[in-house]
Amino acid sequence: MHLNSGLELAIPSHLVxxxxxxxxxxxxxxEVSPTGLGLHWPQLDADLYVPALLQGQFGSPS
Known part of the structure; x- marks a missing residue:
């Protein structure tokens, strides 16, 4: 993931x-949401919120 600030992030998929x-x-x-804050994998029916990823939250508490 490349952010407008120049920050680049790579997150191992097994952590998400x-x-x-x-x-x-x-x-x-x-797919990236129109606001740029969400990521969606249609084949997996999976969604992630970019600010949560930056806070180290890779899914629900469970």
């Missing part, structure tokens, strides 16, 4: 709820 067992093809199919 909903992405753990995803194939590379499914991970590559990603």
């Amino acid at each position: 709820e909903g992405l753990t067992d995803a194939t590379p093809v499914a991970l590559a199919d990603i």
Whole structure:
């Protein structure tokens, strides 16, 4: 992920709820929300909120 500030982030998929067992093809199919604050993987029906990722929250508490 490349942010407007110049910060680049890479997060191992096994740390993110909903992405753990995803194939590379499914991970590559990603959409950014119109606001730029959300990420969506349609093949996985998984969504992440970018500010939560920056806070180190990789899914729900469970």
